[in-house]
Amino acid sequence: MSTTNATSTGNDSHGDGHHDVSYLHPKGPLWVTLWDWATTIDHKKIGVMYMFATTFMFFLGGVFALAVRAELFMPTQVNEAGEIVGQLFANNIYNRMFTLHGVVMVFLFIIPAIPAAFGNFLLPLMLGAKDVAFPRLNLLSWYVYLLGAGVAIIALLGGGIDTGWTFYTPYSITGTEMHRQVFLMTMGAFILGFSSIFTGLNFVVTVHKLRAPGMGWFDMPLFVWAIYATSLIQVLATPVLGITVLLLAIEQAFHVGIFDPALGGDPVLFMHFFWFYSHPAVYIMILPGMGIMSELIAVHARKRIFGYKAIAFSSLGIAAVSFIVWGHHLFTAQTAMANAIFSALTFFVAIPSAIKVFNWVATLYKSGIVFNTPMLYALGFMFTFTIGGVTGLFLATIATDINLHDTYFVVAHFHYVMMGGAGIALFGGMHHWWPKMFGKMYNEKAGIAGFIFVFIGFNTTFFIQFLMGSQGMPRRYATYVPEFTIYHQISTVGSWLLLIGFLIHLFNFIASLRNGKPAPRNPWGGLTLEWTTDAPPIEHNFHHEPVIHHGPYDFEDVVPPFCDEKDYPLPAPLKPSDKKH
Amino acid sequence: MTTASPTSSKPLYHETYKHQEHWRNNEDEFEGAKLGVWLFLTTEILLFSGMFCGYAILRFFYLDDFTAASSHYLNWKIGALNTGVLLISSFTVAMSVRASQLNKQGQLMINLLISAICGVIFLVVKLGWEYGPKIEKGELPGAMFAYGGHAGEYIPSTSDPVFLSIYWVATAIHGFHVLIGVVLLLWLAWRAGKKHFGPKHYTAVENVGLYWHLVDLVWIFLFPLLYLV
Amino acid sequence: MNATAHTQPHEDPTHHHIASFRSLFVILVILLIMTALTVYTAKFVDLGEMGNLILAMFIACFKAILVCAIFMHLLHDKFLNTVALAVCLVLVVTFIGFTMIDMASRGALDPTREHFIAPPSMSEANINAAIEKRDAEHAAEGGHAADDDHGADAEHTEDDGHAADDGH
Numbered sequence: 001m002s003t004t005n006a007t008s009t010g011n012d013s014h015g016d017g018h019h020d021v022s023y024l025h026p027k028g029p030l031w032v033t034l035w036d037w038a039t040t041i042d043h044k045k046i047g048v049m050y051m052f053a054t055t056f057m058f059f060l061g062g063v064f065a066l067a068v069r070a071e072l073f074m075p076t077q078v079n080e081a082g083e084i085v086g087q088l089f090a091n092n093i094y095n096r097m098f099t100l101h102g103v104v105m106v107f108l109f110i111i112p113a114i115p116a117a118f119g120n121f122l123l124p125l126m127l128g129a130k131d132v133a134f135p136r137l138n139l140l141s142w143y144v145y146l147l148g149a150g151v152a153i154i155a156l157l158g159g160g161i162d163t164g165w166t167f168y169t170p171y172s173i174t175g176t177e178m179h180r181q182v183f184l185m186t187m188g189a190f191i192l193g194f195s196s197i198f199t200g201l202n203f204v205v206t207v208h209k210l211r212a213p214g215m216g217w218f219d220m221p222l223f224v225w226a227i228y229a230t231s232l233i234q235v236l237a238t239p240v241l242g243i244t245v246l247l248l249a250i251e252q253a254f255h256v257g258i259f260d261p262a263l264g265g266d267p268v269l270f271m272h273f274f275w276f277y278s279h280p281a282v283y284i285m286i287l288p289g290m291g292i293m294s295e296l297i298a299v300h301a302r303k304r305i306f307g308y309k310a311i312a313f314s315s316l317g318i319a320a321v322s323f324i325v326w327g328h329h330l331f332t333a334q335t336a337m338a339n340a341i342f343s344a345l346t347f348f349v350a351i352p353s354a355i356k357v358f359n360w361v362a363t364l365y366k367s368g369i370v371f372n373t374p375m376l377y378a379l380g381f382m383f384t385f386t387i388g389g390v391t392g393l394f395l396a397t398i399a400t401d402i403n404l405h406d407t408y409f410v411v412a413h414f415h416y417v418m419m420g421g422a423g424i425a426l427f428g429g430m431h432h433w434w435p436k437m438f439g440k441m442y443n444e445k446a447g448i449a450g451f452i453f454v455f456i457g458f459n460t461t462f463f464i465q466f467l468m469g470s471q472g473m474p475r476r477y478a479t480y481v482p483e484f485t486i487y488h489q490i491s492t493v494g495s496w497l498l499l500i501g502f503l504i505h506l507f508n509f510i511a512s513l514r515n516g517k518p519a520p521r522n523p524w525g526g527l528t529l530e531w532t533t534d535a536p537p538i539e540h541n542f543h544h545e546p547v548i549h550h551g552p553y554d555f556e557d558v559v560p561p562f563c564d565e566k567d568y569p570l571p572a573p574l575k576p577s578d579k580k581h
Numbered sequence: 582m583t584t585a586s587p588t589s590s591k592p593l594y595h596e597t598y599k600h601q602e603h604w605r606n607n608e609d610e611f612e613g614a615k616l617g618v619w620l621f622l623t624t625e626i627l628l629f630s631g632m633f634c635g636y637a638i639l640r641f642f643y644l645d646d647f648t649a650a651s652s653h654y655l656n657w658k659i660g661a662l663n664t665g666v667l668l669i670s671s672f673t674v675a676m677s678v679r680a681s682q683l684n685k686q687g688q689l690m691i692n693l694l695i696s697a698i699c700g701v702i703f704l705v706v707k708l709g710w711e712y713g714p715k716i717e718k719g720e721l722p723g724a725m726f727a728y729g730g731h732a733g734e735y736i737p738s739t740s741d742p743v744f745l746s747i748y749w750v751a752t753a754i755h756g757f758h759v760l761i762g763v764v765l766l767l768w769l770a771w772r773a774g775k776k777h778f779g780p781k782h783y784t785a786v787e788n789v790g791l792y793w794h795l796v797d798l799v800w801i802f803l804f805p806l807l808y809l810v
Numbered sequence: 811m812n813a814t815a816h817t818q819p820h821e822d823p824t825h826h827h828i829a830s831f832r833s834l835f836v837i838l839v840i841l842l843i844m845t846a847l848t849v850y851t852a853k854f855v856d857l858g859e860m861g862n863l864i865l866a867m868f869i870a871c872f873k874a875i876l877v878c879a880i881f882m883h884l885l886h887d888k889f890l891n892t893v894a895l896a897v898c899l900v901l902v903v904t905f906i907g908f909t910m911i912d913m914a915s916r917g918a919l920d921p922t923r924e925h926f927i928a929p930p931s932m933s934e935a936n937i938n939a940a941i942e943k944r945d946a947e948h949a950a951e952g953g954h955a956a957d958d959d960h961g962a963d964a965e966h967t968e969d970d971g972h973a974a975d976d977g978h
Contacts, residue, residue: 130603133613201620208890209613210603236901239624243631247750256746257723258635264743269638272909273631323901327908338912612888619891623898630902637906638913648859657849664845672838675829675881682828794882801873804845805866809852810859 020543022439022536041135044537046142047121048437053149054117057108062502064101068094069461069495072488076479086479094478095162102165103185104156107192108149110418111281114288114426115234116145116199119227121437123203125530125537126221128212128546133205141198148191155184164476166278169259169270173251183252186245193242196284200234203227212529214548221528221552222298222311226291229315233280233287233322241277244270268333275326283322285418286385287315289425290356293381296428297360298553299526300375301367302568305553307359314352321348331401339398346396353389357382373447374524377428380455384420388413391466406476409469412462420458427454427505434509435523439536440516442508450504457497464490525560525568528552532561595779611784618788622795625758629799632751636806639747643740650744651807653735654720659710660808663703664800670699671797674766674790681783686776689786693770696793700763707756722746748807755803758796765789827886837880844873 023044026033037045071094074086089097120138124131132138155161161181163172172182207228211220248270250256257263259270298305305311327334327342334342360382369375391413395401404410435441465473468487473480480488522531527550533542550558559565604610640647677692719727726742769789772778778786848869852862879885884892 133603134617135601135603137617197621197624201617201624204620205613205617208616209609235620235624236627236898239627240631240905242624243628246754247631247635250750251723254722255724256750257743258639258746258750260723263723263746264639264643264740265746266638266642266913268912269635269909272912273634276905276909324904324908327912330912334912335915337915338908341908341911616888616890616894619894623894626895626898626902627905630905633902634906634909637910641910641913644859657853661845661849665842668838668841668845671841671877671881672834675834676831678883679829679831679834682826791882794877798874798877801877802867802870805848805852805870809849810863810866 020538022534023539024438024536039139041131041139042539043120043124043132043135043138044437044541046138047117047119049142050112050120050145051117051437053145054109054113057104057149058113059502061101061104061109062499064097064104066495066499067097068101069492071097071478072480073492075482075485075488077482089478091478092162095476096160098476099162099164100156100160103152103161103189105418106165106281106285107189108152110285110422111192111196112145112199114292114422114429115203115227115230115284116141116195118223118292118426118429118433119199119203119230119288122433122530123206123224123227124210125533125541126224126528127206127210128215128529128542128548129206129210130540130542132202133210134202137198138202141195141202144191144198145195148188148193148195150188151184151191152188155181155188158184161185166274167245167248168274169248169251169265169267170261172248173255173260174262179252183249186249186252189245190242190249193238193245196234197238197242200231200238203231204235207231212546212548218309218312219548219551220312222294222305222308222315223288223291223528225312226287226294226315229319230284230287230291232316233284233319237277237280237284237323240273241281244273244277247273268330271330271333272326275329276323279326279329280319280322282414282417283318285422287318289381289422289429290315292425292429292432293356293360293378295526295528296374296378296425296432297363298555299432299524300372300378301364301369302525302555303363303367303553304555305359306362306365307355308551308553310355311359314355317352317355318349321345321352325349328396328401331398332405343396343398343401347393349396350389350393357386357389371448372431372444373442373451374428374432376448376451376455377424377431380451381421381424381428384416384424384455384458387463388416388420391416404469406474407469408465408473408475411475412465412469415462415465420462424454424458427451430505430509432524433530434512435519436530436535436537438513438516439519439534440512441519441523442512442516446504446508446511450501450508453497453501453504455501457494457499457501460494460497461491462494464494521562522560525555525563527554527558527560593779594775594777595782598782607782611787614784614788615791618791622791625792625795625799629751629754632747632754633802633806636747636751639740639743643738643743646738646740647744648810650738650741651809654715654741654745655748655808656711657808659706660804663706664804666699666702666706667797667800670696670703671794673699674793677769678783678786678790681773681778681786682780684779686773686779689778690770690773693766693773693786697763697766697770700759700766700793703759704756704763707752711752720745722749751803751807755796755799758799762789762793762796765792827883829880829883829886833880837876841873841876844869 023042027036037049040046067089071088073088076087076091077085079085120132123129158181159178161172161176161178163176163178163182167182167186176182207220207224247256247258251259255263258265259267261267294305294311325342325346325348327338328346331339331343360378391409395404395410395413431442431447464487468484468491469475471484473484473487519535521533521535523535524531529542529546529548530537532546555568556571559568559570598607600607600610604613673692673695677689677696680686680689680692715721719725721727721742722745723742726737726745728737766789769778769786772785848866851857851869852866856862857865878895884895
């Protein structure tokens with residue numbers, strides 16, 4: 001009878017005994033603990049496992065990125081003696097490097113990183129729930145992720161693929177020599193899609209059905225709104241990726257010819273299929289980062305977020321618009337009619353994105369900004385994301401895009417959004433919730449040092465690529481004309497600075513785990529529910545089911561839970577003269 | 582567990598079913614599970630929408646050829662038979678939900694078994710009367726298509742392999758869904774045999790039922806598109 | 811666990827709508843009749859290529875609505891489930907619609923590109939030549955041509971190449 005319920009204790013009295021210990025508390029000897037983690041349906045453990053896996057994938061993808069940048073440090077040339085100089089890898093190896101960088105970073109790191117790692121850990125805590133709606137599905141999603149990652153890594157070890165992460169046909173069917181690897185990699189992407197769907201589906205139901213008593217839709221933290229919008233995209237877009245890569249794998253195996261022009265199919269059809277998922281996927285990557293931003297800015301500036309509803313609805317707005325703009329990836333492939341429509345629609349994405357940025361800026365106005373690592377990352381995000389977003393508008397304009405298409409300008413644009421947006425928000429969020437996740441404080445000075453290296457390194461690497469691209473340096477080329485040498489060298493040096501920054505963060509976190517100061521329950525004075533439980537949280541999240549008494553950002557009205565009133569003084573009541581304007 | 586009823590020796594599973602710990606009550610759990618399944622069904626529809634999109638575009642490219650290929654390669658009588666079989670199974674699945682709501686255990690079991698048998702009939706007809714002969718005659722998708730071996734008047738067009746690509750991929754993916762559906766229905770029947778479902782707890786019947794109806798829905802569109810027009 | 815837990819109003823089983831046998835059976839009969847109708851109109855009534863397609867899709871949509879509303883209980887269910895389905899259908903229409911806009915407008919606004927990317931329309935002579943060539947290869951290779959993709963690739967590419975040449 002208990003087969004359907006692995007967690008049930010059989011009755012309602014679970015206030016005693018082992019349930020009050022931290023979720024990190026070992027269950028016994030090492031193998032018992034490992035087995036407990038491997039079979040856990042606790043959203044926190046699954047989230048933490050996702051975090052370690054995606055961090056590993058980040059460094060794996062990073063190695064490929066460094067290799068690509070190293071190859072581009074010098075142009076490959078043939079000197080007077082007829083020798084090839086300046087070449088680190090053969091051209092076909094280089095092609096695999098940038099492909100694997102893209103595949104690993106997109107499918108294995110950034111899509112699962114924030115929703116699956118932070119979403120899993122934080123969503124139930126922020127909603128005051130004991131777990132996500134379908135805990136076993138959650139565990140399944142984790143193993144499906146591992147399976148997909150495993151298949152992708154087999155493809156990688158088997159020689160990798162050289163199609164670019166977009167798998168464009170007909171090259172990926174007939175042009176490439178890596179047929180088996182392309183088949184494996186597309187099946188890996190197919191499997192990873194299921195993991196993403198399961199996670200998204202779980203979160204949507206959790207938000208609908210498991211909010212704490214008294215928590216209305218507009219009492220939810222903005223991170224939850226962002227994750228909700230992300231989950232909707234995951235549920236609604238990923239199946240199209242599923243059918244796309246499935247058809248591609250079938251084409252690869254049986255040559256059915258739906259996308260292969262030689263057999264009567266159409267390669268542009270593949271582009272439509274692919275980007276119907278992959279454009280919304282861009283918002284799967286950035287939306288959770290925007291959610292993290294809203295939390296970081298409100299908490300570390302200690303001010304009520306400006307325009308709560310505008311930010312909440314702009315998340316849904318981005319999700320909605322994301323589905324009707326995919327054609328801007330095809331400006332050089334589709335017809336002029338489709339170009340005109342998709343270009344016009346693409347500009348609409350700027351509206352909800354700008355609403356968010358303006359609201360964050362307005363929140364910062366006359367607030368009490370604390371310059372710690374999470375806040376610095378939040379400020380860095382606003383800088384880099386704005387650059388990334390505005391250059392997106394240049395690319396949405398057909399006339400400029402025809403020139404800039406497939407140049408480094410595009411590379412710089414999406415790295416400013418992905419790395420400078422989602423990535424930087426992720427690191428900010430990691431510092432913000434680290435004390436809650438592991439109950440240990442990190443070293444603030446090391447964190448700030450890491451931020452400085454990451455921020456300067458990032459901008460050095462990618463800003464120069466805008467200049468390169470606007471002068472015509474095409475992306476994905478293993479070499480270039482010597483005029484671009486200085487640009488590429490600056491960019492490569494920037495990638496080393498980035499590496500230093502990430503390593504500082506990594507060692508800071510490891511040091512924190514080994515001998516960090518124990519974290520208080522609420523180190524930043526946050527008002528959302530996750531700060532009301534222990535650090536790290538107990539197995540069932542809360543000692544008693546939380547009841548909502550105040551909004552997530554009422555910093556002017558309440559002293560944060562478990563904080564001293566001296567540290568967080570409430571503002572004096574407004575004088576009548578202040579209210580006038 | 583203590584018994585809820587003082588008279589019977591051991592209460593049935595569905596009478597004493599208690600929701601998982603993180604839900605607040607059984608009703609929430611039921612509604613949550615159903616919402617989850619509906620979201621899953623939306624993913625299924627979008628998955629098949631890829632096939633429909635491919636069909637629409639390629640049909641637009643090869644307008645007359647597709648119509649000719651459809652009537653030459655596919656027998657609408659087999660398609661119609663399978664449509665009828667699936668519609669009847671959909672009805673029996675809806676009846677099995679009703680039976681569990683009314684606690685009619687015998688009816689529940691019979692309806693589930695009929696549905697599973699209908700699914701099996703669908704697959705047998707598909708494999709035996711369509712896939713089998715097609716493989717023999719070389720009416721295969723894409724590059725595997727055999728231009729030779731066509732007896733009689735019919736001259737295969739070069740777009741026939743494209744039509745067959747869509748046909749094979751769409752029906753194979755659909756058939757795979759039918760296969761999963763049959764397994765799920767048999768699982769339900771096995772659980773129904775252990776009296777797991779009743780008025781207070783029939784989440785699995787309801788949700789597998791929804792999935793089965795979706796498989797039926799996809800076929801409702803695939804049948805006319807592939808076999809008729 | 812105690813007995814009172816099962817007498818709370820939110821767990822009352824009568825809360826859910828139970829479809830009557832009659833309604834389910836009537837729907838089944840309508841669905842079967844509609845299937846017969848769609849076969850009849852498509853196979854024995856000529857409304858033109860588009861006419862038959864539109865009628866068949868219209869009937870299919872009607873059938874789908876019946877299945878969703880009655881068999882899948884959407885009529886008596888939480889509205890949220892209907893919203894989920896509706897959003898999904900809007901996206902399906904978006905997906906197919908926008909892709910169609912692109913594909914259908916090929917060559918429409920830029921006549922110079924028509925012959926490069928217009929849908930491949932092959933002449934009768936080309937088809938016959940392709941078949942003869944394929945049959946010859948088939949005979950030469952001892953009946954294994956069906957598994958070989960390269961023959962078909964080469965022919966088709968060649969034909970496309972001709973079409974492009976003709977365009978200039």
